[in-house]
Amino acid sequence: MTILVFTGVILLGSMLAGFLGSLTGLGGGFVIIPLLTLVFGIDIRYAIGASLVAVIATSSGAAAAYVKEGITNMRLGMFLEIATTLGAVGGAFLAVYASTHIIAILFGLILIFSAILSLRRKEETVQTGSASMLAQRLKLNSSYPTPQGTVDYSVTNVPGGFLIMLGAGILSGLLGLGAGVLKVLAMDNVMRVPFKVSTTTSNFMIGVTAAASAGIYLYRGYIDPGLCMPVVLGVLAGAFLGSSVLTRANSRSLRTVFAFIILVIALEMLYNGFTKKI
Amino acid sequence: MTGTMKKFRHDRDIQVTIGNLLRSGVVLAFVIVLAGAIVYLVRHGGQIPEYQVFRGGSGSYHTFSAIWEGLITGHGRAIIQFGIVILILTPIARIAFSVIGFLLEKDYLYAGITLAVLAIILISLMAGMGV
Numbered sequence: 001m002t003i004l005v006f007t008g009v010i011l012l013g014s015m016l017a018g019f020l021g022s023l024t025g026l027g028g029g030f031v032i033i034p035l036l037t038l039v040f041g042i043d044i045r046y047a048i049g050a051s052l053v054a055v056i057a058t059s060s061g062a063a064a065a066y067v068k069e070g071i072t073n074m075r076l077g078m079f080l081e082i083a084t085t086l087g088a089v090g091g092a093f094l095a096v097y098a099s100t101h102i103i104a105i106l107f108g109l110i111l112i113f114s115a116i117l118s119l120r121r122k123e124e125t126v127q128t129g130s131a132s133m134l135a136q137r138l139k140l141n142s143s144y145p146t147p148q149g150t151v152d153y154s155v156t157n158v159p160g161g162f163l164i165m166l167g168a169g170i171l172s173g174l175l176g177l178g179a180g181v182l183k184v185l186a187m188d189n190v191m192r193v194p195f196k197v198s199t200t201t202s203n204f205m206i207g208v209t210a211a212a213s214a215g216i217y218l219y220r221g222y223i224d225p226g227l228c229m230p231v232v233l234g235v236l237a238g239a240f241l242g243s244s245v246l247t248r249a250n251s252r253s254l255r256t257v258f259a260f261i262i263l264v265i266a267l268e269m270l271y272n273g274f275t276k277k278i
Numbered sequence: 279m280t281g282t283m284k285k286f287r288h289d290r291d292i293q294v295t296i297g298n299l300l301r302s303g304v305v306l307a308f309v310i311v312l313a314g315a316i317v318y319l320v321r322h323g324g325q326i327p328e329y330q331v332f333r334g335g336s337g338s339y340h341t342f343s344a345i346w347e348g349l350i351t352g353h354g355r356a357i358i359q360f361g362i363v364i365l366i367l368t369p370i371a372r373i374a375f376s377v378i379g380f381l382l383e384k385d386y387l388y389a390g391i392t393l394a395v396l397a398i399i400l401i402s403l404m405a406g407m408g409v
Contacts, residue, residue, distance in 0.1 A: 004323035007315075042329040053362055057307070060300045060368045074293065075388055078376065081395045089402040139387070207369035208395070214366045215403035219341065221334040225358035226327065229315045232362070236308060 003226065010040070011230040018058060018238025024118065024258045027206070028235045029055050029177045030111060034265045037104070037278055042227070044100045044278055048176035049222030052210050054235040055178040059207030061236060062243070063200075071144050071200045076155065076193065079138055080165045081205055084183070085212040087169020092213035095174050096220075104273030107175050111266035114181040115259040126153045127192045134158040144197050153194050161191040173213040176222075178206035292379040296372055303368030310361030318354025370399055 001009075017031035029051045036047035063072070095103070132155060135141055141154040155161075164186035168179040180202050187198035217223055272278040339345045339359040348356025373396045380389040 001327070002323060003325050003327050004319055006327045007319060007323075036329075040329070043332040045332045046329050053365060056365055056369060057304060060304045060365070060372075063297070063300055072293070074376065078388060078392050078395060081373075082391065082398070085395055085398040085402075089398065092402070139385075208373060208399070211366050211369045212399045212402055216405070218363075218366070221332075221336070221338045221340045223340075223359075223362060224329070224338055225314070225355040225362065226318065226322075227329055228362055229311055229318070229358045232311055232365070233308070233315070236304070 006040075007226075007230045010036075010227070011234040013039070014054070014231045014234025015238035015241070018054075018235035018240075019242040020238075020258060021058065021235075022062070022239040022242030024255050027055065027178045027180050028058055028239065030114065030262060031265075032231060032235070033107060033176065034111075034269060036227075036231075038265070038268055038272065044103055045222050046224050046227055048095075048103075049217050049224060050176075050228045050231040052176040052214055052217055053223060053228045054231050055172075055176070055210045056207050056214065057232050057236050058239045059178060059203055059210065061239060063204045063207060071196055072204050073140070073142050073144075073193070073197050073201050074204075075138070075142070076140050076187070076197075077201045077204045079140065080162060080183075080186075081208050083162050083165035084169035084172065084205055084209040087166045087171075088173035088209045088212040089216070091170040091173025091175075092216040093173075094170070098174065100278055101273045101276045103175065104269050104278040106171075108266045108268075108270035108273060110171060110175065110177070110179075111262050111269065115262040115266065117181050117185060118255055118262075119259050124195050125192065126151055126194050127156070128152055128154050132156045132158060142197075144194065151194075153197070154192075156192050157190050161186045164190060169209055169212075172206075172209045173216075176210075176213075176217070178210060180206050292376075292382070296375050296379070299375060300368060300372055303364065303371065307361045307365035307368065310364060311358050312361075314354050314357030314359075314361060316354075317352065317357060321354060370396070370403075373399065 013035050014028070014032060017028040017035060020031060021028035032051045032054055033044070033047045036042040036050065037044050135155040135158055138158065140158065143150050143152045164182065168182040168186065171177060171182065172179040183202035183205055184198045187193040187201060188195050339348055339356050345356050345359050345363065349360050373392060377389055377392045377396060380392055
């Protein structure tokens with residue numbers, strides 16, 4: 001396979017990943033790393049570098065659309081980013097000491113966890129009048145626009161959310177993922193932020209978290225321009241297609257199919273990790 | 279009531295500006311990567327890709343000075359890597375502009391929090407790039 005053919009095939013695969021990622025809200029990273037390692041036999045370190053760059057691209061692209069709607073809670077995102085960026089830097093340094101098969105196993109486990117979480121029924125729960133002193137002092141309580149007008153909400157369990165964000169940052173830095181599923185879990189389930197606010201704020205945070213470890217990966221040679229090029233171009237084009245084809249559709253059956261595919265990929269990653277093929 | 283409405287609109291103005299900044303950054307990066315891709319594929323499209331073995335930093339553009347040198351000599355891979363660096367800098371620029379936004383709102387608590395996030399990212403970037 002020549003570089004020209006290789007670039008074309010990776011471009012198409014990344015487009016599909018970006019398309020599925022934006023339709024299901026799981027992001028493209030979940031498909032990129034398995035695609036590059038399992039299908040093309042690329043070293044997982046190059047795959048992680050390419051995935052990290054793809055994550056920044058999709059997050060920045062989508063965030064530009066989201067902030068206009070005024071749903072993102074900037075203060076909440078910024079405060080929690082202290083945790084995710086610290087975690088990401090730590091994760092990127094840890095990556096040197098973790099062997100590639102350990103990373104593959106960890107990646108497989110995260111995939112299974114995310115597939116199950118993505119199937120949760122998403123309910124829009126709005127909580128007001130929380131007594132959390134910390135949330136008040138940090139001005140985390142806010143409001144967001146809904147079809148029924150502006151709705152106020154309050155935030156609880158700030159330390160719990162902060163701690164999970166630290167973990168999400170470490171995973172992001174270690175595996176080159178956005179870890180969006182975990183970020184949404186921290187805000188939606190633990191801090192009781194409305195689901196819509198959680199997803200848009202998480203998306204805003206993903207790019208910043210990934211940028212925090214990108215410099216370390218660039219210097220270590222994980223980010224190869226020849227490989228990142230078709231991945232970035234493909235994922236961006238795919239995400240753009242996905243957002244224009246199906247905006248805000250509650251595609252539950254689609255998510256079920258995607259979760260099943262991810263489960264199969266996860267088992268394949270685990271198998272390759274345990275047999276030390278990766 | 280008018281006070282909070284005003285604050286809400288002010289908040290949104292800053293966020294819309296930041297949103298536009300993000301989009302321009304991504305579009306700029308996309309165009310540069312595409313330009314580099316054309317140069318790279320025209321020159322090296324017929325060769326065989328080698329990604330099975332990890333080579334670390336050797337032979338790749340992994341420092342600012344190396345990228346810059348390759349850029350002015352018109353190397354396709356260096357142009358692509360320059361676009362990727364712009365992409366990485368986009369969310370960082372967003373954080374930097376948010377510091378200014380919070381300062382304009384006289385929200386010194388969040389100007390400080392945002393500055394802390396910016397510091398973490400910049401320190402990691404410089405430590406990582408060996409600047």
